[in-house]
Every structure is written in structure tokens, then in C-alpha cells.
Amino acid sequence: MVDEQLTDPEFLVNTDPGEVVALLDKASTPAARVAAEVYRASAYFHQQASPGTRRQLLTVDAVSCGARELATQVASVPVEGQPGEEWAVEWATGSRIEPRLLRSVRRPASMLDPVAAVAVDGRPHVVTHTSQAVRMSDLVAGEQAGETITSENDEAFEGVAAVVVDNRPHAVTHDSRTVRMWDLTTGEQVGQPITSENDEVFRAVAAVVVDNRPHAVTHDSRTVRMWDLTTGEQAGQPITSGDDEAFEGVAAVVVDNRPHAVTHDSRRVRVWDLTAGEQAGATITTSDEVTAVAAVLINDRPHAVTGDTRGAVRIWDLTTGEQAGEPMTGHNGDEVAAVAAVEADGRLVIVSVGCLTWTKGGFIPGVMRVWDPAATWLAGERLTGHGADVWAAATAVADGRPVVLSGGRDREVRIRDMDTGLPVGPPLDTRTHVHAVATTTVNGHLHAVVGTGFPHVLVWNLATGREMDGPQGHVGPVCGAATTVVNGRTVAITGDAEEATVSVWDLAKEELVGWLPTASWGTSAPLAAATVSGRPCAVIGMGPNVQLWDLATLQQTGQNLTGHTGKVWAVTTAVIGGRPYAATGDDDGMVLVWDLTAMEQVGNPLTSDSHDVTPLLLTEMDGRPHAVIGGSTGKVQVWDPVSGEQSVREWRFPRPVGAMAFGQDGRLVVGFGRDIAVLSRR
Structure with a gap:
């Protein structure tokens, strides 16, 4: 009877967690023991979670455990009063999963x-x-x-x-x-x-x-x-x-x-x-x-x-x-x-x-x-994630296949095949914490630009494996990194978290183009690149303000964009309907969306319950920019700034979301705790 209950995905999703937990140690068949292993992975979240949220947590944990069939069954369980899931989990690493x-x-x-x-x-x-x-x-x-x-x-x-x-x-x-x-x-x-x-x-x-x-x-x-x-x-x-x-x-x-x-x-x-x-x-x-x-x-x-x-x-x-x-x-x-x-x-x-x-x-x-130190692994083969929290992610195409780059507190950048989650080559040893990752192509070779906590900027030619130093002179952890092309030169823009210094670095010549004369706010300088009215620009968070800098002249363009109540921690950009937009998030949990051509706010402020909006993306829906927000609550939310409502049902992960990135095909990469997942819209 117990084994039949534990192998029933509807029972796992819709039954009171206290009743389920009481049965876990009694599982005897292989399938029931695998289900128990999956349930235990986030058992302390299940007690407070709604059945809909529990369905999401169990789906992610089942994929992370290698129990793909169970994950498919759980994701399809009907929940009263809620529609089916709008995201599908293609793969997820399982460093947080412990059979013991x-x-x-x-x-x-x-x-x-x-x-x-x-x-x-x-x-x-x-x-x-x-x-x-x-x-x-x-x-x-x-x-x-x-x-x-x-x-x-x-x-x-x-x-x-x-x-x-x-x-x-x-x-x-x-x-x-x-x-x-x-x-x-x-x-x-x-x-x-x-x-x-x-x-x-x-x-x-x-x-x-x-x-x-x-x-x-x-x-x-x-x-x-x-x-x-x-x-x-x-x-x-x-x-x-x-x-x-x-x-x-x-x-x-x-x-x-x-x-x-x-x-x-x-x-x-x-x-x-x-x-x-x-x-x-x-x-x-x-x-x-x-x-x-x-x-x-x-x-x-x-x-x-x-x-x-x-x-x-x-x-x-x-x-x-x-x-x-x-x-x-x-x-x-x-x-x-x-x-x-x-x-x-x-x-x-x-x-x-x-x-x-x-x-x-x-x-x-x-x-x-x-x-139980003597317990052994029961579920299928799992993908190994990071050794500590993931703080940065980026995507690229290497040798014709999409890849994911991720890094964080374990002092390395890992590269994975975006379709399978399998490693592509050995990790890049950064020797200190990774705070930012960006990618670009230089002379036909894929490069990674990595902001670290030394504070150093490290650059890798991923085709040859050669490591190069980036600009020297940052005084705090480099928490912002982006790439663009300025007058035919591929450059990296990096900003630190101590004096908010921002550098522009020629990746082909391996030399400094210049420093942006930013006024120090004694805080981080999150940034992203955008092309505005045909000119390459950097969008930079400076304290509670958002600034647009022309990378050809190294001068600020226009006035500060204001509206944040806290320090800006996250900046992202995207081209939607042929126009450049930015989204910015602050440490009060506020997210603002900006039309960079008009230099004005789009719609209304959005408020996240994470209080620490760090991973932030923009996506196009119905021809308009929508903000994709992550944070310490483990939620990924998609908001329409015009309506002020969520446009896609939020997805809950079992750990804080520390990094996100979109692939070229629209798939979403999420770094949660020590692990990475790739989601696609159904």
C-alpha cells in the first residue's frame, strides 16, 4: 500500500506533506524508494508550499535526480484551481541532491x-x-x-x-x-x-x-x-x-x-x-x-x-x-x-x-x-552542478552548438552543452569567486569575459584555451561584465563593486580603451551593453540612478534615469520590436523598465518579494518588453510593466535564484543554489 502511494504522482503533489513524509522511510520497492528520495530533496519546502508549487519543486528535483519518467508524470498532475505548467524543465544538475x-x-x-x-x-x-x-x-x-x-x-x-x-x-x-x-x-x-x-x-x-x-x-x-x-x-x-x-x-x-x-x-x-x-x-x-x-x-x-x-x-x-x-x-x-x-x-x-x-x-x-551515512544513490544518472552557489550565467554558440557558462562561489566557470547539460571541456579555474560572465566572438574564436573577486577581469579564448588578463585597476569585486563592438573593435565593459569604476577593454589587441569617468557612489556598477540610435552604449547602475554612456566618446549621454528607491544591483538590456530597452532592479526589490531611445520609463514600477533583485532579464511578449525576475525566494517571475501583472505563472526553485540567462532560441538558464537548470516554454 505504501509503495503504491509513493509511486502515485498525484499523491505526492496533492496530499498533505506530513502524511507523505511519514511514509518515506517505509518505501521498499525501487520505484517507491526513488520517489522518496525525490520528495526528501525539498521536504522542508513542501510543508508550506501549495500543491501547484509542490508540483514545480518535485519536477525540478526529479529531473535533478535523474528520474525523468517521474518528473514527466509529476509535471502533468492536475491541481485544482490552477492551469498546467507553462515551463518545461529540460535538464537540471543535482549537486544539492543527497541520497544520504x-x-x-x-x-x-x-x-x-x-x-x-x-x-x-x-x-x-x-x-x-x-x-x-x-x-x-x-x-x-x-x-x-x-x-x-x-x-x-x-x-x-x-x-x-x-x-x-x-x-x-x-x-x-x-x-x-x-x-x-x-x-x-x-x-x-x-x-x-x-x-x-x-x-x-x-x-x-x-x-x-x-x-x-x-x-x-x-x-x-x-x-x-x-x-x-x-x-x-x-x-x-x-x-x-x-x-x-x-x-x-x-x-x-x-x-x-x-x-x-x-x-x-x-x-x-x-x-x-x-x-x-x-x-x-x-x-x-x-x-x-x-x-x-x-x-x-x-x-x-x-x-x-x-x-x-x-x-x-x-x-x-x-x-x-x-x-x-x-x-x-x-x-x-x-x-x-x-x-x-x-x-x-x-x-x-x-x-x-x-x-x-x-x-x-x-x-x-x-x-x-x-x-544516514550508509545510504546509497537510488535514482538515475545525475548531472553534477557547482561546488557552491552560482552567481553568474551566460550563453553562447561554440562549434555550432549552444552552450551555457556559469560560475560563482566555487571559483570556476563551467561550460555545458545547452541541449544535454553535459560538460564541454574542463572548468575554467578563476582562483577566486566569479561575479560576472559575458561572451563574444573575437577573430572567429569564442571568448569568455569573467569578473572575479580579486578584483581581476579574466579573459579566455575558449577555442584555444588561452587565458589572458583583462584590465588592471578595478578596486573591488568585478560584478558587471558585457561585450559589444565599438568602431569595429570588440570590447569588454566591466564594472566593480567598490568604487564603481568602469573599464572598456579591446579584446583583440588586449589593451585598455579607457575608463568611463563615472562619479563613484561607493557601490557596485552593474551594467549591460546596448546600441542606442546607432551608437554603442553601456547602461550602468550608479547608486539609485541609471546612466547611459556612449562607448565611442566615453561620455555620459543624457541625464540620469531616476525612480529607484534603493541601490541598483541589476541591469539587463534587449532589443524588442527594433528598439533597445533596459530593465534595472534595486535592493528594495523594485524593477523598472526603460525605453532607451526615448530615455523614459515604460509602464509602472514592479516590486519583487526577494528584496535583492540580482538576476534580471528582458523578454518580448505581445510585442512589448517583459521583465524576468529572480532572487532569494527561489522564484522566477515574468512581469508586464504596462499591466503590472505577471504574464506567465511563476516558477519556484528549491534554492535562491542567483543567475539567469536566455539562449538564442529563447530557452531560460537558471542558476539556483549550486545547480543549473534549463527551462523552455511549453
């Missing part, structure tokens, strides 16, 4: 780090805390278990650990000066509180059972200590860091009946024998900064679980110092704030929590993810 991910839950904004995990009756539970309360939740049922623990004084809870004592789950909490233990079944404090006896404050706590007695393991900046929670007395030997690196986190595990502490600083993970007070096992040195640590026994061998600043969760063998298996990367490049691990019913379960992220619209809560 069991479920995702949006963390409450009040939830603090860290978290703890504990097994109760063979079922994994997570213990979380706010400043004033501690709660335990059953990870299988998805509901609270036991009693809520509340702070009884002015001291807020600053950390939590968990331990099983006499077959009952207990929480161990700390504030700056005191460690306490609580029975999670009754909500009552038990044992003796531990009080700091010196000027150092408790920075973290772990818990472990030694000789059937619960113990807390704490650290201040330089020392790790173990405490008997029954007597409140210190036990074992204190451990000192031994160098200038302060302890930043601690976990605990019992190895051969001896308690051990696992600590981390920014780049090291070490294990210590708390009885002898000395290091045991290998020192693990990491390439990425460690932000959280947990400890667990796997086949009777001690292992550390770490989270890092790049969003990866890793398992390390503490005996050999080697990484065990591949990293779990479902946090999509966002920093991991906390990790916990527990063995429940013979299966290792890991919990990781993403950091709160700030946008102009406020804090976006991180996501708490639950992992």
Missing part, C-alpha cells in the same frame, strides 16, 4: 546551537534548545517527546548535550558558569550542578557515561575538564591545548572503557584520553575551517563528525586520522553551525544544522538535516 539525506526541517529562528542526539527505545531523537527552553524530538515521528525543560533563573541556556542514564534520556546544559543535568522524561533537574571555580566561563559541554555514571566534559578557551554529574566533582585529568590555538568545540566518547574528549580548533580535530590527560590517536588537519564536532563509535572505533564553513559534514576515523567516506554536502555551501551523531537500532544517524543567513529581508533560518 533522510529529512530536512527548517530550524526555528529562536533555536540556538549546538544540538545533541540520543537513542530512545532504538529510535533517534534530537535535543535542541533556545535561550530559555530545552526540548527533545523524535526524528522518526517528527514530534516532541518528553517534557520541555525551562530555565529557572536569569541565566540562559548556552549549550546542550545528551546522554542515556538508566535507560532514560537526559540533557546536560550549560550557561556561562554552571552545568546542570535534566531528566528529559520528567523535565526535572537531577544530580549535582557544576560551577566554574575560576574566571574562565564554560564555552561548550559534552556528555558521556563512565562506569555507569553520567559525566560532563566542558571546555573554556584553553582547558578541557571532565565532571562527575552525580557528585559535582571534577574527574580525570584536565587537558590543555598546548599552543596558541584555543579550543572551539568539544565532544565525548568512550573507547575501551576509557572516556575520551574530541576537540576542534579552526583547522584541527584531536582526541584526548581524559583519564591520562594526554592526546590519543592522530591529529586531523582540515583544509576548510571546522565549525562543529561530534563523536561516535563505528564498529567499536572512535570517529569524529565535523561541520565546516563550506557546508560539508564529514566523518573521520580518529585512530588513523583519515576521512571515512565522502562528505555530506546538503547544506549547499552554507556554514554548518552544529552536528550531532547517534547509533539507533544499529544505524548511524547524523544531525547537522545550518547557520542563520542574513538577507535584506531579515534572517533566513538555517535547515536542520538528518543523515
Whole structure:
């Protein structure tokens, strides 16, 4: 019955997500397990999504997983009160898809780090805390278990650990000066509180059972200590860091009946024998900064679980110092704030929590993810996306085939066949973040112009693979790039995000044409190229204004175009009905469309709910310009500035939309999170 429900696309789209999620772990047939894998990919969005939005999310996730047949079936599911979809997903990469991910839950904004995990009756539970309360939740049922623990004084809870004592789950909490233990079944404090006896404050706590007695393991900046929670007395030997690196986190595990502490600083993970007070096992040195640590026994061998600043969760063998298996990367490049691990019913379960992220619209809560490290890939072959968020995209034709270029936070530009999504050659190594990509043809060879965060402009001859430097002199990340022809010379126009300096660079001669004498607004200079009244021009955002610059004379044409209430972050241009138009978006979420020949606004201002309009395009519909808007909400919207209404039903992606581009045939390239998708109109 369960397998039949999970393989019914109408059930997946129209049924309450809570009912669906409760069935996912019960899938047994290959088809049902694939459907469960697809549903889990965006499960934390499904709860708040309408059936129509859920249909879109499931379609994208199914394509990303390689489950093409399921994607086709889901896209065709009727939804009451809504028409069929107007976009079709041709392909999508699946870097965000993790077969080891069991479920995702949006963390409450009040939830603090860290978290703890504990097994109760063979079922994994997570213990979380706010400043004033501690709660335990059953990870299988998805509901609270036991009693809520509340702070009884002015001291807020600053950390939590968990331990099983006499077959009952207990929480161990700390504030700056005191460690306490609580029975999670009754909500009552038990044992003796531990009080700091010196000027150092408790920075973290772990818990472990030694000789059937619960113990807390704490650290201040330089020392790790173990405490008997029954007597409140210190036990074992204190451990000192031994160098200038302060302890930043601690976990605990019992190895051969001896308690051990696992600590981390920014780049090291070490294990210590708390009885002898000395290091045991290998020192693990990491390439990425460690932000959280947990400890667990796997086949009777001690292992550390770490989270890092790049969003990866890793398992390390503490005996050999080697990484065990591949990293779990479902946090999509966002920093991991906390990790916990527990063995429940013979299966290792890991919990990781993403950091709160700030946008102009406020804090976006991180996501708490639950992992089964032993799970394997079930669906079809998937396309690999980027290693971090995509911030720039462009299209071109190379050797007669359409291609997509994309880049972002993983410091490379990838080139893909637009028809298949398959890579075309190796990635271009930019050595720093990619903020802008543009393409053009020089002497018959396709070139890519890349704005980076060094701040450098890099230029590649994609036919020969030769890399060339662009203009030197930008003082901030180069966030704007475009190409055009000026007096027979193919040029690149680039603008930076520090002093809003804009350069014009001859791509054939590899020399500077000049700098536009822009007045610095101390902000970014998003830009695009256009031909206005037969003259090549650059359209540039300067603070709240939009300016048109003649690239032959390197002088501004006309007056500033005004109307924005915030700083202009995005500029795009297109020729519609033989006339050049521009669309501009600001950090208040306002989008304006301009007739560049008349130098006047078209229609009414459009307002996006993303607050940070960065990817922005123009397209022609019914002979008029329409704005295509993306942003942090994951939506792609098409707006008519004359009517002020959406002209195509919006499409929702499971990650923020950071880049967009149109192909020559009108297909839409969307960069969302670490992934890329190509959509076509039905």
C-alpha cells in the first residue's frame, strides 16, 4: 500500500506533506524508494508550499535526480484551481541532491546551537534548545517527546548535550558558569550542578557515561575538564591545548572503557584520553575551517563528525586520522553551525544544522538535516552542478552548438552543452569567486569575459584555451561584465563593486580603451551593453540612478534615469520590436523598465518579494518588453510593466535564484543554489 502511494504522482503533489513524509522511510520497492528520495530533496519546502508549487519543486528535483519518467508524470498532475505548467524543465544538475539525506526541517529562528542526539527505545531523537527552553524530538515521528525543560533563573541556556542514564534520556546544559543535568522524561533537574571555580566561563559541554555514571566534559578557551554529574566533582585529568590555538568545540566518547574528549580548533580535530590527560590517536588537519564536532563509535572505533564553513559534514576515523567516506554536502555551501551523531537500532544517524543567513529581508533560518551515512544513490544518472552557489550565467554558440557558462562561489566557470547539460571541456579555474560572465566572438574564436573577486577581469579564448588578463585597476569585486563592438573593435565593459569604476577593454589587441569617468557612489556598477540610435552604449547602475554612456566618446549621454528607491544591483538590456530597452532592479526589490531611445520609463514600477533583485532579464511578449525576475525566494517571475501583472505563472526553485540567462532560441538558464537548470516554454 505504501509503495503504491509513493509511486502515485498525484499523491505526492496533492496530499498533505506530513502524511507523505511519514511514509518515506517505509518505501521498499525501487520505484517507491526513488520517489522518496525525490520528495526528501525539498521536504522542508513542501510543508508550506501549495500543491501547484509542490508540483514545480518535485519536477525540478526529479529531473535533478535523474528520474525523468517521474518528473514527466509529476509535471502533468492536475491541481485544482490552477492551469498546467507553462515551463518545461529540460535538464537540471543535482549537486544539492543527497541520497544520504533522510529529512530536512527548517530550524526555528529562536533555536540556538549546538544540538545533541540520543537513542530512545532504538529510535533517534534530537535535543535542541533556545535561550530559555530545552526540548527533545523524535526524528522518526517528527514530534516532541518528553517534557520541555525551562530555565529557572536569569541565566540562559548556552549549550546542550545528551546522554542515556538508566535507560532514560537526559540533557546536560550549560550557561556561562554552571552545568546542570535534566531528566528529559520528567523535565526535572537531577544530580549535582557544576560551577566554574575560576574566571574562565564554560564555552561548550559534552556528555558521556563512565562506569555507569553520567559525566560532563566542558571546555573554556584553553582547558578541557571532565565532571562527575552525580557528585559535582571534577574527574580525570584536565587537558590543555598546548599552543596558541584555543579550543572551539568539544565532544565525548568512550573507547575501551576509557572516556575520551574530541576537540576542534579552526583547522584541527584531536582526541584526548581524559583519564591520562594526554592526546590519543592522530591529529586531523582540515583544509576548510571546522565549525562543529561530534563523536561516535563505528564498529567499536572512535570517529569524529565535523561541520565546516563550506557546508560539508564529514566523518573521520580518529585512530588513523583519515576521512571515512565522502562528505555530506546538503547544506549547499552554507556554514554548518552544529552536528550531532547517534547509533539507533544499529544505524548511524547524523544531525547537522545550518547557520542563520542574513538577507535584506531579515534572517533566513538555517535547515536542520538528518543523515544516514550508509545510504546509497537510488535514482538515475545525475548531472553534477557547482561546488557552491552560482552567481553568474551566460550563453553562447561554440562549434555550432549552444552552450551555457556559469560560475560563482566555487571559483570556476563551467561550460555545458545547452541541449544535454553535459560538460564541454574542463572548468575554467578563476582562483577566486566569479561575479560576472559575458561572451563574444573575437577573430572567429569564442571568448569568455569573467569578473572575479580579486578584483581581476579574466579573459579566455575558449577555442584555444588561452587565458589572458583583462584590465588592471578595478578596486573591488568585478560584478558587471558585457561585450559589444565599438568602431569595429570588440570590447569588454566591466564594472566593480567598490568604487564603481568602469573599464572598456579591446579584446583583440588586449589593451585598455579607457575608463568611463563615472562619479563613484561607493557601490557596485552593474551594467549591460546596448546600441542606442546607432551608437554603442553601456547602461550602468550608479547608486539609485541609471546612466547611459556612449562607448565611442566615453561620455555620459543624457541625464540620469531616476525612480529607484534603493541601490541598483541589476541591469539587463534587449532589443524588442527594433528598439533597445533596459530593465534595472534595486535592493528594495523594485524593477523598472526603460525605453532607451526615448530615455523614459515604460509602464509602472514592479516590486519583487526577494528584496535583492540580482538576476534580471528582458523578454518580448505581445510585442512589448517583459521583465524576468529572480532572487532569494527561489522564484522566477515574468512581469508586464504596462499591466503590472505577471504574464506567465511563476516558477519556484528549491534554492535562491542567483543567475539567469536566455539562449538564442529563447530557452531560460537558471542558476539556483549550486545547480543549473534549463527551462523552455511549453
